[in-house]
Amino acid sequence: MKTTLLHPTYFGPIAHYAAIAQSDKVIFENEDNYQKQTYRNRTYIYGANGKLLLSIPIKHNGKERRQLYRDVRIENDFKWQLLHWKSLESAYRTSPFFEYYEDELVHLFKKPKEFLLDFNYECRQVIMDCLQLETPFSKTNSYSKNPTEAIDLRDLVNAKKGKSYNFQHYIQVFEDKQGFISNLSILDLLFNEGTNALSYLENQPVFS
Secondary structure (H helix, E strand, O other): OOEEEEOOOOOOEHHHHHHHHOOOEEEEOOOOEOOOOEOOOEEEEEEOOEEEEEEOOEOOOOOOOOOEHHHOEEOOOOOHHHHHHHHHHHHHOOOOOHHHHHHHHHHHHOOOOOEHHHHHHHHHHHHHHHHOOOOOEEEOOOOOOOOOOOEEOHHHHEOOOOOOOOOOOOOOOOHHHHOOOOOOEHHHHHHHHHHHHHHHHHOOOOOO
């Protein structure tokens, strides 16, 4: 039985969901400290000019350096959700499956969200439903630096220091301009491959 330990992410990269698809069970890290420049609050999509960052603004804790991931609050002083949704529409409106999944996703960008971790779990569930993927999961009760009960893939959350993956090519909306970009947000795969997305995830070399 393959059990994998992962961080919850904001529409995480393809590698993240490939790990979920290829696992018998997933444990999500619920007790770690928040870190900047990770897929906890950012995702990368394929825009007209290439790789485009979508980042959720967070309220910074000025008193303490470290803050638990679960305590991080989202900054809603400006309409980041509207900006993200418009960016997704601009990038993927002409993709084969945007309209197919639009109603499943749009509600995530309409109501203000308070806690980043809770929102990421909400996004994860929507993606799992879209993929028709039912990998069971649990959450950690304490933090372990060197876990023994699961394959530790928590480093997949790193956006800047992440491993490079030579994933199989699929057709992307703007690849005629910038070429194929691997390991973007799961949304890129979903909008371009639709019902074939799960099969794609099951066959990418994320554990090698």
